[in-house]
Amino acid sequence: MSKRNRNTSPNGPNNGKAKDTHIDHLLQQTFKDDLPPDTENAMKRQLDRFRTKMEQVETDRTQADSKAFQGISHLKGIRWTHFLLKKEVLIAISLLMIVLGGFIQSSGSSNKLSENLSVLGTSVVVSSQMSRSQSMECSIQMSRENEKPLKYSIQWLSPNLSKIKVEESDNTPLKTIWLSEEDIVIADHVNDTLRKEKHLAQFNDPVLRPIVGYLAPKELVERMYGEWQLIQYQKEECGQGIFTVALPNERAILEVTVDLCTYLPVTIKKILSADERDEETLIFAVRYTWNIPLSPELFSPQPIKESQKA
């Protein structure tokens, strides 16, 4: 109080000092130390009692705290919580989390979303590669109930140009079909006839119906873009990947094996999904041989036309 007065006195330090002395003197005069001995003793006793009580309260609180801590310190978790809530430890944990996250990511962690993205990415590349491919040969072997198995040889000359040969298993020719953007020419070797159709939809031949959709690259790409429901992708060891697709309104699924160098399909297997009782049944398998140079003469319905005229 007096210090503050000294510093803040507007009349300088000496004047302030004199004022302080005066106040001290005034205080000594007002509150004289001249209490009667009885009163002084009584006040001392009261003060001692008050001090003892205060000390007792303090001791009780400390004891209670230590008891409470002893009571809960058997729970090791409390100590751990204290330790974990330290700022340095939290920072270390958070940095560890970042490093761990980066490590798991770089080690190739995947979930359903990344699997879906893989199958989507693969199918986009496959359809792009198929659209760019100029020529291809594929064969399909299909078993029929109570009849000889059928063999289909399909030659893709360009994305919109295909020749399909249908034979029985003993190489007896049944039909030859030329498929182009403008029309479809069908040579029936059994009845020795030749006819033209405008659209594949009108051409409702039971022999060809099972393999509609695999007859030309354009068709295959369209189905891949608009119909196939992508399910799963697996990378195989031998440079091949398999992605599985579901067909709309069908119980069957397709297993498309892809060559991971060219991203062109190697085989497409149509499989009837397993029921609780049944096992999976292979309906047919399409085997592809890509980019084999083919002679344009293969696409020539002319000789048959002449024979028909004759």
Place this chain on the structure above:
Amino acid sequence: MTRSTNSKKILVVSSRILVICCLVFAVILSGKFTDLMSGPGFVFVLLGGVTLTLMSFSLKEIGLALKHTSGRPDSAEEQRKSGYFWERAVRNFWMMGVLGSVISFVIALGNSEGGIFGIATRMSASYLSAVYGMILAVICIVPVLKIRGTLNSQSKEEAQGVLEKPENNTLHNLKFENIIGYVLFIFVLGWAIFTPLMGMAFEGPIKPQDLFLHWPSLLVVLGGTIAITLFVGNAAAGRSFTVGFALTGFLATLMGFVQAMFGFSSRGIQEIAAAITFILSACFIALLGMMLVGNPLEDRSVKAGRGQKLLTLSRIVWFVFPLVILILLFLTFVMVVTPIQKG
């Protein structure tokens, strides 16, 4: 203000709303913008924005802000509060729109119905939520500008005094309506995520955590946010959380893009897929963290008169980070539908 003036104002506002409603209905009935319409997307953004606002403000504050919008005169302090409310509404709708886009984008990738074409169409349609968010944000920015204009017309000293006057020096306690806001927000989020995933896949319903939760991105975003919050300090103010989530989300997406580019150079589709998953999940977690933790805390602390001078940084984060996410979604879309050239 007399009674007749009041009823005139109500009539003017009602007629304006009626004209806008007529225009909207005309557009809907014309059928020319069917590609730009998505009922669930709009409902998600609208309800989400409202619940986010409820998380930060009391019913009294909301009511007052609505009254000020209709032109009720009030003190500069109250007007400032209303301006603050509408600014947060702009932010909430904008962020909700972007969150809706991220959710729809991820769900589009999880559902393979309709082949590649179907997936690509759904991915494109996922941007509609962001469009709705932007439209609602633009609607909410009108009261902000109106109130700012009123405040600017007042004397500079008064306005300054009002801006620097804190409501009180303690953080507002969480009110009952704020808790209701949190609950409703989680409900709306659950509805948006669970409903489209029910029974859409060939092999049965997909679990949402399989699509939205990618552990590496969760670890990176949470770890980064905790670290930033601890370094910056004052976690209760919420700003460190907002900035932390945004910065770590941005960092994680950059990490994902580096991995994706490596994938493109090595022509590894699975690596690219893992990187895209990381990016999408990081964006989702960072945005959700900002909306659930950072923004409500910051709103309450600003209302209590803390950190108003540092709001510029938060504003940048609120509006720029969602925009960055939208750009990233577009780049992801391009990466997904662009075939890697082989052979």
